[in-house]
Amino acid sequence: MIEIRDLHKYFGALHVLKGIDLEVQKGEVLSVIGASGSGKSTLLYCINGLEVIQQGSVAVDETDVHAKGTDINKLRQKLGMVFQQWNSFPHLTALENVALAPKIVKGKSRAEAREIAAKQLAHVGLGEKLDVYPSALSGGQQQRLAIARALAMEPEYMLFDEATSALDPELVGEVLDTMRLLAEEGMTMICVTHEMGFARDVSDRVAFFHQGVMEEIGPPEQIFGNAKSEHTRKFLANVR
Amino acid sequence: MEPTLTFFSGFGVNDLWFLGEAALRTMWISVLSISLGTVIGVLFGWLLYEGKLTAALTVAPVLDVFRSVPLIIQLVLFYNFAPIVGLNLDAFASGVVILTIYTAALVANVARGGIEAVDTSMRRAARSLGMTYWQDLRHVVLPIGGRAVFPAWVGVALGVMKDSALVSVLGYVELLKASQILITRTQEPFLILSVAGAFYFALSYPISRYAASLEKRWAQ
Numbered sequence: 001m002i003e004i005r006d007l008h009k010y011f012g013a014l015h016v017l018k019g020i021d022l023e024v025q026k027g028e029v030l031s032v033i034g035a036s037g038s039g040k041s042t043l044l045y046c047i048n049g050l051e052v053i054q055q056g057s058v059a060v061d062e063t064d065v066h067a068k069g070t071d072i073n074k075l076r077q078k079l080g081m082v083f084q085q086w087n088s089f090p091h092l093t094a095l096e097n098v099a100l101a102p103k104i105v106k107g108k109s110r111a112e113a114r115e116i117a118a119k120q121l122a123h124v125g126l127g128e129k130l131d132v133y134p135s136a137l138s139g140g141q142q143q144r145l146a147i148a149r150a151l152a153m154e155p156e157y158m159l160f161d162e163a164t165s166a167l168d169p170e171l172v173g174e175v176l177d178t179m180r181l182l183a184e185e186g187m188t189m190i191c192v193t194h195e196m197g198f199a200r201d202v203s204d205r206v207a208f209f210h211q212g213v214m215e216e217i218g219p220p221e222q223i224f225g226n227a228k229s230e231h232t233r234k235f236l237a238n239v240r
Numbered sequence: 241m242e243p244t245l246t247f248f249s250g251f252g253v254n255d256l257w258f259l260g261e262a263a264l265r266t267m268w269i270s271v272l273s274i275s276l277g278t279v280i281g282v283l284f285g286w287l288l289y290e291g292k293l294t295a296a297l298t299v300a301p302v303l304d305v306f307r308s309v310p311l312i313i314q315l316v317l318f319y320n321f322a323p324i325v326g327l328n329l330d331a332f333a334s335g336v337v338i339l340t341i342y343t344a345a346l347v348a349n350v351a352r353g354g355i356e357a358v359d360t361s362m363r364r365a366a367r368s369l370g371m372t373y374w375q376d377l378r379h380v381v382l383p384i385g386g387r388a389v390f391p392a393w394v395g396v397a398l399g400v401m402k403d404s405a406l407v408s409v410l411g412y413v414e415l416l417k418a419s420q421i422l423i424t425r426t427q428e429p430f431l432i433l434s435v436a437g438a439f440y441f442a443l444s445y446p447i448s449r450y451a452a453s454l455e456k457r458w459a460q
Contacts, residue, residue, distance in 0.1 A: 050364050077370040087365035091383045091458070101369035104379060146365070153369055 001025055001061065002047060002157065002190070008055035009042055016042050018212040019056070024190060026156075029183045031199035031220075032192045034209030035235060040192045041084075043209075044159045047190070048079040060157070077105065080150030084162040086142040088134035088149075094121060095130040098149045105153070113152075120148040124178050140171030144178050151182075158182060160191040196239055200224050208232045251426045256435070262418030263439040269414060270401040270443075273336050277343025277400070278393070284344055285351025286377075299348070306345040312406045314338050319410045335407035339400060346396045353392070354385030387458050394451040398444050415439055 002024040009017040016039045024030050032040040045051035047058055049065045049072045058065040063075055089097050098117035102108045108116065121127055124144040134142055143163060150158060160179065164172045176198050183189060183202050193199055199206050200220045207217040210231045216223060227233045284303065287295040306314065319334040329337065358381045366376040408417035419436040423429045 045364075048368055050367065073367075073370050073372050076368055079368070081365070081368040083361055083365055083368075085359070085361045087359070087362045089362075089366075089380060089384070091387065100379060101371065104375055105370040149369065 002188075003059045003062075004043075004047070004056070005059075006056035007043075007046060007053055007058060009039070009046055009051065010054050016212050017046070017053075020214050022207070022214065022217070024157075024188065026188050027186050028205065029187075029189045029191070029203045031203040031206045032190065032209060033194070033196070033199055033206060033223075033235070037211075038209040039212040040209045041161050044081065044161050044190065044192055047159060048076050048081055073105070077153050078156045079159060080153060080155035080157065081159045082143070082146050082150055082161065082163045084166050086134075086139065086146045086166075088137070088142045088145050090134055093131050093133055094126060094137070094145055097134065097145060098152045101149065102152050116152050117148070120152045121145070123151065123181075124148045125174070138171060139167045140174045143167065143171075143175045147175075147178055147182075157188045157190070160189065160193065162192055162194065164193070164195060194239070196224070196236070208235065210235070248425060248427050251422065251428055251431055255422055255426070255432075258422065259415065259418055259432075259435055259439060262413055262415045263443065265412070266401070266404055266414040266439075267443055269332065269335055269339065269407060269412070270404045273339035273404070274343055274397045274400055276336070277340040278347050278397075280340065281344035281347025282351045284348035285353075286355065288348060288352045289355045303345040303348050306341050311338070311342055311403050312409060314342065315406055315410060331407065331410035331412035334410055335404070335412055339404060339407070342403070343396065343400050346400075347393065350389050350392045350396060354389035355381055356385075357388035358385045390451070390458075391455065394448065398447060401444060402440060 002022075004020050004022040007017050007020040008015070018039075020039075020043065032043065034040050042051060046053050047060070047065065049070075053066050060075060060078060064070060065072070065075060088094075089100065092100060095114060095117050098120055099110075099113040102116050103110060103113040118127070118130060121130060124147050126141060126144055126148065129137065129141065129145075134145065137145065147163075163179065164175050167175060172195070176195060179189070179191065179198070180202055191198070191203070203220050205217055206220050206223040208215050208223060208227070208229065208231070210229075215229045216227060216232050222228075223232060224236065227236065284299055287299050291299070315335065315338050318338050319329075319331065322329055322334065362384070363376055363380060366380040367373075371379070404414060405416040407414060408420065411417070413421070415436050419432050422432045426432065
């Protein structure tokens with residue numbers, strides 16, 4: 001379980017997250033929606049410790065992410081993350097991209113790491129592309145490669161930071177399909193997204209962020225059908 | 241007629257060997273200085289990138305001095321003043337010390353550029369996989385940034401190799417010094433400088449060819 005309590009985050013004088021309280025249960029799919037700059041991506045970075053926080057706490061399976069004694073590198077193995085830019089390692093083939101972290105972080109043997117990598121690449125539909133360099137892959141394929149790379153660490157949670165925002169429209173579908181597949185397999189997911197269709201169809205809950213505050217959270221039917229907050233209704237009216 | 245006593249004699253095969261040996265010395269002093277200088281330079285580059293303010297106030301000005309003062313002045317100053325502080329170094333060692341620092345000063349900026357060439361987002365992706373700071377540096381930043389600035393590094397290395405000719409002023413018999421000795425004896429500067437130039441070319445050309453082929457391979 002991910003537990004966020006009274007989380008405050010500042011970038012200099014800018015107050016980006018203003019007291020977030022949120023719990024995400026194992027097996028849940030949470031979509032986070034809201035305008036750019038509402039703090040939703042920052043929330044993900046605070047969950048896996050890529051950003052420091054100024055107040056409050058984030059706990060993953062009862063381990064405090066931001067406590068001094070926490071082995072953050074160990075904890076991050078539980079938290080797979082997929083970014084807006086796919087960030088494939090350009091000097092490695094698809095297989096080596098995925099095998100790198102299991103090998104150096106988990107200390108798997110070369111053969112074992114490659115086996116895991118081949119399995120995860122097949123999982124995201126890139127089984128034919130093992131020895132291809134990222135430069136020869138489309139954006140959608142590179143993003144699926146990034147998903148496979150995160151999955152190879154056998155995470156218990158997956159964080160998606162606008163995974164489809166940088167893609168050409170015709171490539172969005174294949175990445176969303178992969179995310180759907182993970183959701184169906186029972187992966188715990190927090191998806192910051194602008195894909196309202198995905199948020200509505202796949203999520204168990206949807207959270208709407210507005211200017212650093214979580215304005216509203218609830219099942220998709222509530223958010224998309226009967227939002228309580230004025231801001232939520234306005235935002236959804238504009239994106240549709 | 242008494243034969244005239246001559247001080248000059250023509251360029252012979254032995255002299256070619258003499259130049260060849262000198263070329264090996266040029267290669268040796270260059271390889272040593274460039275290797276040491278690169279290691280130290282990468283360390284400085286990392287300090288400049290990571291240490292930000294502290295490094296900017298300490299390392300950067302020192303490197304600027306070594307980058308800005310002509311190498312020949314550094315060599316002569318160091319060779320003549322080092323003994324005053326108790327360092328009795330011969331011409332070769334003095335040459336290595338100065339060429340190493342000079343290389344390090346140039347490589348530091350190349351290395352910093354290499355680290356900067358790796359997107360923050362790429363490094364965050366690496367860290368999000370559980371890699372430590374050092375694993376990220378070793379497995380992500382080094383190969384990606386290294387390739388980005390490799391051509392610049394080759395430029396530095398070839399430049400230092402040619403600049404090693406300046407160590408001749410300290411009396412170390414590398415290619416240029418050997419040429420000067422032969423010119424004094426044979427009075428054939430055109431021929432001998434051409435041969436020396438050919439040796440320099442023979443030393444650098446394979447390196448630049450090899451570098452070009454590496455770059456081509458990395459570009460797929």
